[in-house]
Amino acid sequence: MVLDLTASAADITRAICDIPSVSGTEGALADEIEQSMRAYPHLEVSRHGNTVVARTSLGLPQRVVIAGHIDTVPINDNVPTRTVQIDGAWHLWGRGTVDMKAGVAVQLKLAAELTAPEADITWMWYDNEEVDEARNGLFLLAKDRPDLFAADFAILGEPSDGRVEGGCNxxxxxxxxxxxxxxxxxxxxxxxxxxxxxxxxxxxxxxxxxxxxxxxxxxxxxxxxxxxxxxxxxxxxxxxxxxxxxxxxxxxxxxxxxxxxxxxxxxxxxxxxxxxxxAGARPGLDAPIAQRFLAAVGGQAHAKYGWTDVARFSAMGVPAVNYGPGDPHLAHHDEERVPLAQIEAVERGLRAWLTGA
Incomplete structure (x- = not known):
């Protein structure tokens, strides 16, 4: 099966959530992502273990990295996903919907569709974020291919309730x-x-x-x-x-x-x-590219209390923020669920920033 990236970001979220990828077992999902990305000629695709990288090379003056992890904590009777209505709003319920396959789905859809972005983009989907650092796909990629991290700005699609969360503790x-x-x-x-x-x-x-x-x-x-x-x-x-x-x-x-x-x-x-x-990561929101990002997504930046992989980018001199759908309080929760409207809103925000629309 090759993922249908012409579908809505919500439907893509459902599809990738229904491919189990508990830390250490991400191979099947990484295969799907790699095959899907190779169908798009505007992307240069490479595979590093179970981490997939797709890049545009348009010769633009700026480059951004947008990353997301594809693993989840263990499933507990919350796959397959299902759509539920809570307080009048529709949510996608199931393991990984919040942390962080909804963010990954938005990234996959935009990677497929944005053939003429305003900045070159490096998309990264990596494994083993939920376990020890020695296995973390982003950590291993940075060791082996630090050149792939050269960028002016980075976004990690960790759940942030659709808000911009700068840096991390x-x-x-x-x-x-x-x-x-x-x-x-x-x-x-x-x-x-x-x-x-x-x-x-x-x-x-x-x-x-x-x-x-x-x-x-x-x-x-x-x-x-x-x-x-x-x-x-x-x-x-x-x-x-x-x-x-x-x-x-x-x-x-x-x-x-x-x-x-x-x-x-x-x-x-x-x-x-x-x-x-x-170490934590400073917000890094004073750069013009970061200010344009904030303006495009229509948000006010907040602090990230938890540690995330934005710190890896910060350590390499790349300012980075967290921006993704899903309430972080529901990450790893047995009632993990993400509002469909929030998936759409994050997609709109990133698309507006990356295209200048």
């Missing part, structure tokens, strides 16, 4: 440890309870007040939260180790080093190990 995970001395719980006084010793860590977290930091006119809300706690040996043993895993979301004005310093200061006096970190 950074993220850091750390383990905060307390150590004690094992003993029989019947003689607890000869030991030292590491779990009890973690109480001040939890107090500091409970008392922490999230800050909102303005970066280039957008307010990024930070957060410091415990996400797991581990400790204990047996039901009759005083534990000698407790580990509290903490996640810090930080404004894109901070570097990873700044974030680490903040976390270590927050838990001064405790053993802290940084286990994972990714």
């Amino acid at each position: 950074g993220t850091m995970r750390a383990v905060v440890r307390t150590r004690g001395v094992r003993a029989h719980s019947a003689r607890s006084w000869v030991g030292e309870n590491a779990i009890h010793g973690a109480a001040p860590i939890l107090t500091r977290l409970a008392e922490y007040r999230a800050r909102e930091i303005t970066v280039e006119g957008l307010g990024y809300r930070e957060g410091l939260n415990a996400v797991s706690i581990r400790g204990g040996v047996a039901g009759n043993v005083i534990p000698d180790l407790c580990e509290v895993e903490v996640n810090y979301r930080f404004a894109p004005s901070k570097s990873v080093a700044d974030a680490e310093a903040h976390v270590r200061a927050a838990f001064e006096g405790f053993e802290v190990e940084i286990t994972d970190a990714a």
Whole structure:
């Protein structure tokens, strides 16, 4: 089967949602996308694992990258898709409708139809976004083909409720440890309870007040939260180790080093190990091409609180935003669904910007 890209973006969304592509199993959908794109002579198509790239080469003075991931979290009785009416509006319900196959469908339709855009376009559809970075198709493509990322501006079709979300927060995970001395719980006084010793860590977290930091006119809300706690040996043993895993979301004005310093200061006096970190991305909306984009889609930019792959573009010197259909609160939800009208609105906005209409 080759996707029918003459269909509406909503129908294309349904078609690609009904091709299961849980992270690690995107091959069938990548095949469909590659075959569909190769039918259009105005596009240069290449395949990198299960990442498909299609480019125009019109010699225009500017180039934009528009990207979307094709994988989903696991299905939970929410495929095949179906159309449902909620509060008088029609939605497409099913896994992947929000995160982020509706955005991918809009991109596929526009890639097929826009033979004379105002800027050259590089379309990217990549795999394994929902899992660890080492498997992320965009990460691997950037390592092997950084030349494909040369652009003046980038858009990631992550669900943003049809709004423009500039940049993204950074993220850091750390383990905060307390150590004690094992003993029989019947003689607890000869030991030292590491779990009890973690109480001040939890107090500091409970008392922490999230800050909102303005970066280039957008307010990024930070957060410091415990996400797991581990400790204990047996039901009759005083534990000698407790580990509290903490996640810090930080404004894109901070570097990873700044974030680490903040976390270590927050838990001064405790053993802290940084286990994972990714810098955020500044909004990058001051460039003329970005301002034209905002004007074309008729939107006001907002901050992106979560981390997304826009940070990869930002790290390569390409300003990037999130712009796609779907309420991000419904991403990964068993009631995942996207309004049909929002799919159409995002398509209209991107088409207007890319064609100057």
